[in-house]
Amino acid sequence: MMKQPTVRPAKIRRDTVKARLIVFSILAVLLILCSLFSEYLTPYDPYLQDLSNAKAAPTAQHIFGTDRYGRDMLSRVIVGSRTSIFSTLLLVAVITVIGTVIGVFCGWHGGKIDTVLMRISDMFLAFPGLVFALAVAGVLGGGLHNAIFALAAISWPKYARIARSQTLSQKETPYLRAARLSGSGTVKILAMHILPNIIGPILVTSMLDIGTMMMELAGLSFLGLGAKPPIAEWGSMMSENRALMTTVPWITMAPGLAIFVSVMIFNLLGDTVRDYADPKARGR
């Protein structure tokens, strides 16, 4: 009797979550494909200068206009997706793996090593991202790799924390004891039981982080601490043309729009994955 009203909404919610998941996954995959095959998608050579046609307003030929060297903005935005999206995905993958490995190790092992590693992670967590990136740029020089390094250094602790607390809560469960009694060694237990059970919240965090990291990388590039011209990268493209913002606004608008749309898609995808992974939303 009580069942109908409680089951139905959950199911409807689940269906919409599923639909959203499909839509946003397709959009994200399209973005990634676009960045993979960017060379073949550009209508013009993104590095070809044509000073006679500089700062052209958007037309049918150049729908985002051209920059001050007469390069086609659409082509540059498309090529820029390679740098922007790929470095972001790389960054997120690296911090997810490093953070998870360290967190699981600390949670499982405990003891002094755990304390030391967690203090170190606290230290990194306390750094404001920009300041650390500035310091890294100061020591190692600017450039995309160093920007990724700086962001990775301050972002892994979040993952380590999640992985550690999740591991701790898994460690004393009866099924882990049962697995030990079944003769499974540490490696097997970590890989077969702990990891599958903790990976959900970690993956959700990394999905949500894709948008944030894309912004941060673009921000660092905008400040000249990330990708350097003439490499097409959305942040540095905006920075390159920022002097022209008032006179020819479309030049900054194109990469700005690209950042906005991609961050939005990845954030929405992250939200949806979180809803999907939430057991309360599942009609078990």
Add this chain to the structure above:
Amino acid sequence: MTVGPILRVDNLTKVFTRKGQPPFTAVDHIGFELMPGECLGIIGESGSGKSTAVNMVTRLTDATEGTIILDGEDITHKKGRQLQNAYRKMQMVFQTPTESFDPRHTLGDGIGESLRNFGHCRAEVDRQVAGLLKQCGLPADFAKRYPHQVSGGQCQRAAIARAIAIKPKLLICDEATSALDVTIQKEVLALLRQLRQELSLSILFICHDIALVQQFCDRVLVLYRGSIVEEGIPNEVIRNPRNDYTRRLIDSIL
């Protein structure tokens, strides 16, 4: 020639130390023997240290002091592969059936885990799992189910199937029937009794229900605040308790 005990525990002690708190002795120098084929009950109120004691026996918790001798072999300090080998002889059934199976694995995976670890091939494991499920009164297709898809009683049967998969000599049941309702409790107990016959198991049966122990065990230990206060045949202990605490424990139930 006399046969040695399957399990012998001496001076087993567990002291929990936590920062800012005085050390707490959960198990205080207990010792007992379990003979092959025997069923030994341990009763005691909640918090008397029953779980702590058996967790030390299975080496899931490290003992502060004492020795554990399993089938003539000292396993007190065994680690890694050697300890895993000791688990061939000793298995355990937990109080919470559903939580004792990994939610991300099927019951069949859980039951077959020990078989795979001890070198059986995939097809052989599947075959044996089906046989074990049948032996424990479950249909073979339960192997494909997840723990949340079966009832507590069914899950406990699966847990028993997992425990007997590698043909252990000693089965430890830590309140294996406490989370089940009375009729299911009876069924599970009947299953344990049957398996005990079929596999000539020795059983260490932890319980806080003296009536169950009376039905099921050959001998009983009464644990109170970490110490053994009484030992004997269940009927005699119930009829003629020598210890005050035991008397109160019996009075509160009967």
